[in-house]
Amino acid sequence: MKNHAASVYNEASWVYWVYCNSNYAGPRDQWDPEGYGTFYGNLNATYNENASQLANADI
Numbered sequence: 001m002k003n004h005a006a007s008v009y010n011e012a013s014w015v016y017w018v019y020c021n022s023n024y025a026g027p028r029d030q031w032d033p034e035g036y037g038t039f040y041g042n043l044n045a046t047y048n049e050n051a052s053q054l055a056n057a058d059i
Contacts (some may be wrong), residue, residue, distance in 0.1 A: 002020075002026060002048075002049055002050060002051045003034060003050050003051065004048045005043065005048070006011075006042060006043060006047055006048055007040070007041060007043060008031055008041070008043060009034075009039070009040040009041045010027070010031040010032065010034055010039045010040065010041060011034050012034070012055060013030065013033050013034070013053075014033055014055045014056045015032055015033065015055070015056045016030070016031045016053060016054070016056075017029070017030050017031075017053065017054045017055075017056075018030075018031070018043060018050045018052075018053045019046065019048050019049065019050065019051065019052045019053065019054070020045065020046045020049050020050060021051050021052065022051045022052050023053050024052050025052075027045035027046060028042055028045060029043045029045050029046050029050075032033055033049065039047060050059050
């Protein structure tokens with residue numbers, strides 16, 4: 001089941017990836033840590049169609 005999120009705010013201290021499909025597959029949006037680069041805003045590749053997320057700390 002997909003989540004219908006349209007935007008994100010990354011309060012973590014690592015990069016987050018939001019994927020369109022489960023198991024970290026398909027198109028993705030990338031968000032930098034809070035205070036660096038793009039850490040909040042609207043999702044683009046996964047707008048209202050996101051099913052999984054991964055932080056680089058999970059790797």
